[in-house]
Amino acid sequence: QVQLVESGGGLAQPGGSLRLSCAASGFRFSEYAMTWARQAPGKGIEWVSGIYSDGSETYYADSVKGRFTISRDNAKNTLYLQMNSLKPEDTALYFCAKDSQPLGFSPLSDLKYWGQGTQVTISS
Secondary structure (H helix, E strand, O other): OOEEEEEOOEEEOOOOOEEEEEEEEOOOHHHOOEEEEEEOOOOOEEEEEEEOOOOOOEEEOOOOOOOEEEEEEOOOOEEEEEEOOOOHHHOEEEEEEEOOOOOOOOOHHHOOEEOOOEEEEEOO
């Protein structure tokens, strides 16, 4: 069955960096676009970034553009999110999710497979 396991979250200071990973199994990872999303305390889920199946295209929410970088290693079935210049408002539970298509992104509400999330807390 499809499994997505995030890791790499933790506590960081404003201006710091973290690298999230999402280990995928149970499906052909290289054939699907992947998404990072987050949910801050008391708020809804927010789309953060997406990457095509072959890594040829990447997209970012305006709130993280220029600070976050999404990437994937299809040989290792792993998705990454490098987060730099972190801000307190980046504090959230971060999820990876599998799309149903290789070259495009479905609405978050349509994504069937999600990881359990990894907590990121930015505080001094």
